[in-house]
Amino acid sequence: MNEATRHITTFKRRTALKSVVHGSALIGLALVFGGQAALAQTSSAMIEMGGLQLTQEWDKVFPKSGKVDHQKVTFKNRYGITLAADLYLPKNRDNQRLAAIVVGGPFGAVKEQSSGLYAQIMAERGFVTLAFDGSYTGESGGEPRNVASPDINTEDFMAAVDFIGLQSYVDRERIGVIGICGWGGMALNAVAADKRVKAVVASTMYDMTRVMSKGYNDSMTAEQRAQALEQLSRQRWDDAAAGTPAYQPDYNKLKGGEPQFLVDYADYYMTPRGYHPRAVNSGNAWTVTTPLSFMNMPILTYIKEISPRPILFIHGENAHSRYFAETAYAAAEQPKELVIVKGATHVDLYDQVDKIPFDKMTDFFGKYLK
Template identity: 60%
Template sequence: MKTEVQTKKTKTMEKTEEHYTFKLNENVTRQKVTFKNRFGITLSGDLYLPTNSSKLNLPAIAISGPYGAVKEQSSGLYANQMAARGFATLAFDPSYTGESGGEPRNISSPDINTEDFSAAVDFLGLHKAIDRNKIGILGICGFGGYALNAAAPDKRIKAVATSTMYDISRGTANGYYDSKTEEERTKEYVQIGEQRWKDAEKEKTSYGPTGLKNLPENAPQFVKEYAAYYTTSRGFHSRSLNSNGSWSLTNAVTNMNAPILHYIKEISPRPILIIAGEKAHSKYFSETAFEAAVEPKELLIVPNAVHTDLYDQIDKIPFDKLESFFNENLN
């Protein structure tokens, strides 16, 4: 495992290679780190540590998401805030995205992305400042689902929280509010199969258009909210595929074919905190995950918040609750 102190860049480089969508807390340090998952993919992360803590046995939290984002966006913002509250935090880019390894680019996998959380736990548990018996994980958006999936079998994870969660497998297979028919899903499988032959013939992965740019006026409101985050100065990052790219045209098939929350009950007796916005289009993912889980569990609905409010709106994200949840359960 490799750790290197973040180097200073020129102003030009700061806007590209080292651009963060939030300001580093004055009571927190940030270091670039790398570590490998069990598939041999090198993951890139930022390790945040509280500067005013001299003790070695810190509790720690691994953080990733949203789906299609990078660590310089929402996950880093959460890590920054939680480090200021006394936790060692690791915000990381999932496999095949951001600065993490894996080819081809911009693909996801319910298996590999679940493994990415366990690899982050590997890294944290070997760090000299961290108590390996006090490690939790936090997943944002689509990585909320992957975090729950990781926590079920990985008993080293002592507590798991999700914020503005998506169940990517369910959403991809069934559509929003489970509206997709079997016929529609079969048609998608056929299209993906045809695309695979095209890609295999060209020996090159194909990608769709950058979906959040140049939205039509009749785009759904939640899609406009995504664009308001990813394509503006509020949240844009050049390495984020939601800001500046797209998933591969064959990406959906593995998520469609692999339900990720089948074993959610086996997280118990370790605690779960699920956070969702009252007005989020995605709230039903959190509600049904909460229903499927067993105690100890808690569902916190943030008043008047939409899905993307919980990406970066510090006045709406319940950091006090996250702090108390992890303090109580990482002991």
């Protein structure tokens, strides 16, 4: 039995392939990345920080870099929720105060996936970076599990800026933000209000308030919106009576015949490429009523107020979500830039390092965080 097989067997025994955590199904799949099996979360592999039980071993979906130092950290947001994060520090810092970048997203992902990859690579390029789990998800605190809010998740970005700006090795006047997918919209909303942030990147962005309230390509009719709100409103009575929220069907479990972009999501979240058991999108689910707080709260209303600070939009040429970035770009004031990555889909910009324009981001932050 080789090492990978031994870890997979152990993982299956410990989780029985179907654990249930905080009312959300946790699929006990074994993960193998580059021949290294992800370790199961057990009591011996956990550390206590900030009142949270955090995984001690490296359990990211990408290899650990030898060019950076990594550590787990926790901090509280303005609502008192404790957030868990991964801090990446360039080696050979020579005690100098560095520019910092806070990274969040995608929507339904965890810091062990895309945001951590972005953070680690940008740390290799000389920035202090912080990838965090949003409230109620991943290793962060908050009950019930797997619920989202445009207000609270915007606050999560600001709380991350609070934390990073208090570190002695960070120049708090040189802080940037990267938001990926649905957290791209959250990042723009946060930066519009938080004047401490000097530059922001929105990569393969979604405006989650737009898609939930209007449907893809704004296709939801007034009647469909009213029906959705009626159902969500009545679900609240069911949840209140039960004392616990109902959950949506498990995400990214394909039945056949889905649009290509859903196939792309499953190829990332449900395969060794990107599967992580704590991610909502890896076979878990949001609460049924999660869309309620998104329906009446357009988060990009004040995007013009990011100016005169710069925005870099990055999106795939073939992404189904490209219209979100193009609309946001048109609404934003200068300085702004829209980079369309030739041949790339939405999910390509989660982890395909040959397509994600890290050189462009490095130049962007190097220019505006100086």
